[in-house]
Amino acid sequence: xxxxxxxxxxxxxxxxxxxxxxxxxxxxxxxxxxxxxxxxxxxxxxxxxxxxxxxxxxxxxxxxxxxxxxxxxxxxxxxxxxxxxxxxxxxxxxxxxxxxxxxxxxxxxxxxxxxxxxxxxxxxxxxxxxxxxxxxxxxxxxxxxxxxxxxxxxxxxxxxxxxxxxxxxxxxxxxxxxxxxxxxxxxxxxxxxxxxxxxxxxxxxxxxxxxxxxxxxxxxxxxxxxxxxxxxxxxxxxxxxxxxxxxxxxxxxxxxxxxxxxxxxxxxxxxxxxxxxxxxxxxxxxxxxxxxxxxxxxxxxxxxxxxxxxxxxxxxxxxxxxxxxxxxxxxxxxxxxxxxxxxxxxxxxxxxxxxxxxxxxxxxxx
Amino acid sequence: xxxxxxxxxxxxxxxxxxxxxxxxxxxxxxxxxxxxxxxxxxxxxxxxxxxxxxxxxxxxxxxxxxxxxxxxxxxxxxxxxxxxxxxxxxxxxxxxxxxxxxxxxxxxxxxxxxxxxxxxxxxxxxxxxxxxxxxxxxxxxxxxxxxx
Numbered sequence: 362x363x364x365x366x367x368x369x370x371x372x373x374x375x376x377x378x379x380x381x382x383x384x385x386x387x388x389x390x391x392x393x394x395x396x397x398x399x400x401x402x403x404x405x406x407x408x409x410x411x412x413x414x415x416x417x418x419x420x421x422x423x424x425x426x427x428x429x430x431x432x433x434x435x436x437x438x439x440x441x442x443x444x445x446x447x448x449x450x451x452x453x454x455x456x457x458x459x460x461x462x463x464x465x466x467x468x469x470x471x472x473x474x475x476x477x478x479x480x481x482x483x484x485x486x487x488x489x490x491x492x493x494x495x496x497x498x499x500x501x502x503x504x505x506x507x508x509x510x511x512x513x514x515x516x517x518x519x520x521x522x523x524x525x526x527x528x529x530x531x532x533x534x535x536x537x538x539x540x541x542x543x544x545x546x547x548x549x550x551x552x553x554x555x556x557x558x559x560x561x562x563x564x565x566x567x568x569x570x571x572x573x574x575x576x577x578x579x580x581x582x583x584x585x586x587x588x589x590x591x592x593x594x595x596x597x598x599x600x601x602x603x604x605x606x607x608x609x610x611x612x613x614x615x616x617x618x619x620x621x622x623x624x625x626x627x628x629x630x631x632x633x634x635x636x637x638x639x640x641x642x643x644x645x646x647x648x649x650x651x652x653x654x655x656x657x658x659x660x661x662x663x664x665x666x667x668x669x670x671x672x673x674x675x676x677x678x679x680x681x682x683x684x685x686x687x688x689x690x691x692x693x694x695x696x697x698x699x700x701x702x703x704x705x706x707x708x709x710x711x712x713x714x715x716x717x718x719x720x721x722x723x724x725x726x727x
Numbered sequence: 728x729x730x731x732x733x734x735x736x737x738x739x740x741x742x743x744x745x746x747x748x749x750x751x752x753x754x755x756x757x758x759x760x761x762x763x764x765x766x767x768x769x770x771x772x773x774x775x776x777x778x779x780x781x782x783x784x785x786x787x788x789x790x791x792x793x794x795x796x797x798x799x800x801x802x803x804x805x806x807x808x809x810x811x812x813x814x815x816x817x818x819x820x821x822x823x824x825x826x827x828x829x830x831x832x833x834x835x836x837x838x839x840x841x842x843x844x845x846x847x848x849x850x851x852x853x854x855x856x857x858x859x860x861x862x863x864x865x866x867x868x869x870x871x872x873x874x875x
Binding site: 425 | 780781783790817821
């Protein structure tokens, strides 16, 4: 890992140097982007001996992009005290305005939350992300990183609206020891990475607006040789089919974002196929003095009966799988590009109930 | 006869008020370089441009420059053209950067530097008070965006 990180650092520095001197580059019709999303968090949860996998005390999300004519390069490097991963690295070609074909590792487009916030905590009003939207290394139940091709397009419809189409296909994560391992672009890749196909169709009432609603679809072929997984599922293969719908409605001072997923897990013996449902709704309202109050409800059905879901509960002293969660919080954007947030929540997991409180500072530089 | 005269006079006064040019002190205009091929941009194109989306005119990819020389100038632009508060706009364009590495609009806190940059780059598009650019031959005013 240190070796790969040094290689990654060199690549990163080269990219920054390459994209330096913004003023001169501008005249050559090139532009670049460099942002760092920072967050620090304090956490306490009853009945848990350690913070959750999503509750690192510090993280930095480094985003860099370069646009040259119709070509784009984009990357996202996520750093915590325990990990430093190149979460996304995409090379794109914009055929016509707002229609881009990307090659590389990307976030699958069938996640309502992650395609909006990615790893930038400053941009998500709440501190936590819904359990069903968790990343693979946080015991996430749905594969989130694909390495392959991603097509994205936004086309005008009617007088003001637009349709947004996104489709991704490529190698999905391998399933080993109760956790998904996505393709690592630099390090070695143990396990079997099979085809993953995901997509989204969304309608935007305003072409340039932030509101949208639509349908989500994902299909992941999982193949494993892990004895633990085979023992738990009694199957060497699983076909994961995800059908979802979402809404992200913005009308200042209100915002509501919600999604519902139906997940079907087809195993080798059809009689043992499983399915479960998980969804959430978060409502936010801006208040005077740059305060925003928010609340979120997460709920699920049949998750406690699923062997597939139980596979991701690693019994390491934190909550990996939540059946239900109610969260309430307040965010204060006390200065430009910095915010303080407090969030309290009540979680019902596979085996216990817990009350949690989180405090977070988040920011963007420059 | 007297009534008709009064009516005509009133109509003439209203017409004069409606067609009177706004004070240049409080008139926000959309500007490009005098060498720019752009002759007009509609409201949707302006919104797209300043929200980080791709806008191409005559083969040129246009480049938005955000004028932050005066807080009121930016506030008027965001509220009346982009229809967002400053905080919402900032989070929106950061989100676009995070979604696909889109470049955020270049920010200028010095109006002379902004005007010089617009004048020198035929692909750049910005906004300014009319009083700051109306006598500058290097700048083309596309249209009035807002006036008090």
